[in-house]
Amino acid sequence: MVSCSGGAGSEGGVSGPRGIGGTIQSLKKGPWTAAEDAILIEYVKKHGEGNWNAVQKNSGLMRCGKSCRLRWANHLRPNLKKGSFSPDEEKIIIELHAKLGNKWARMAAQLPGRTDNEIKNYWNTRMKRRQRAGLPIYPQEIQEKAAAAFHLQQQHQHHRRPQNNTSPSLSSLLASQNPAYNPPVSMFTTFNYSSAANPLQNQATSCYSNPDNQFQLYFDTNNTTTGFSLPLSSTHPYATSSTSMLNQNMQTQTMPMPSFKFNSGNNFQRDMSFSSMITGASVDNQIDFASGLAPELPSSQIPPQQATPASSGSSGGVCAMGNSSNTNINDFQISPKTTSGNSGLLDALVQESQKLSSNEKFNGESFSDVAHKGKCVADASSGEEEGNDGVESKMINSGREANADKQCDERSSSQSSIGMKTSNQEPELSDEMNSMDDDLMSLLNNFPLSMPLPEWYPGTSVDASNRPPSSANADANQQNASSTSAASADLQWSLGSCRWNNMPSIC
DNA sequence: AATCACGTCAACCGCTTAATC
């Protein structure tokens, strides 16, 4: 494969044929000149697009095919729009990003005349601006739209399919609000989980999630957007190591990550941040189950004490798996070999969980064991847990009541578990989710149950000041962004706990 | 006027995916 990368050529400079013999020819790099543009345009006129590697041979242009293609695609091809984005375009970009994440090319396909590079640059600068201004990543408008549309559609579905526990895709919601927006496919999957945001209300909360896990939206049954923006994907801009903005955004704009709780019936409370699993956040080849957020920090932003997963867990982070015992969070330093991307993370998780499950400090009971032992274990759990702590009990009760209308077997169905599918999902999405189901089931089959609870977690003895900064910020932002502002900080922090059979889909 | 910080943009780079043999 011909490659432009590496090797000679320097600093935007021109490096022509080298050596007298001319045996080594390096390609020019850096900005294109008008003359080069003209050559390329002429070439494309003659030969058409494609076969870019032939450009150099046939035209004498000292540019690699890759470079030619980029130049053509981004600057020379006809019908390119130049100039700043119109308000409509900006709106579409935001909506598309909410749906697709950093799929710039796919976004560009929805914006005629715009290139992926343009959109990417726009988004990144926009993110910087919003970060600096302390604004949410996605405007309130987008959230409200989705919430409103969700309400309508939910009502509609309730009449038509009262048993259907699924929610409309955000893309369809957005489309319903914006006729100009015509997404290629519905990319959202949905799930519901019992809300612990406000145990007093016992309201079911729905959550949107797109298959890339780039963000999620939470709604309670009053159609209040109770939470928003949950970057979960390693490919998401806010989850990239180089994009430092992610941290502030996550900390200031996001809800606490949803966690799911496992009740084994023997005094174990398993609560772990699903997002912390998904974000994976391989930094220094470590997965931090405990922090969720900290691993995404660029190294320069990671406080020394948070630089390692173990320590970050105790000092901050969204949520951590754990029980209510005094087990030290440091017991859960997990350092699998990872790859970027969810699947790699899952592999690593499975791998590591296998190790951990064989460790004698765990009781050896796996998630799936629990799952199979009692589908209704949460409902069946007795007061022995309630002595544990009030908050967690409330959370459990909240979920219990919120799901009172559902049967146990219904909740334990594949649809209500990880990778829940909707009946109208696109095949490709279903495939992805099937695959993810397998991965996750493998994970669950091997995952140890005995997890330490971070000190800041509600119900533990540590005061709220030890909670991660993100929670405080999220609380503050939550009050701005939703009508659930009355909820206490602790209660908000506990939002998202859900039972295993109602946990968020990852797909 | 010099310097710095910041924003914008174009291009590069490495990786993945698709197509072809």
Add this chain to the structure above:
DNA sequence: TGATTAAGCGGTTGACGTGAT
């Protein structure tokens, strides 16, 4: 079916312009 090649994609970098100090 596997290897090779081409194309595409997304993250990152660096140059340049502009405004503030």
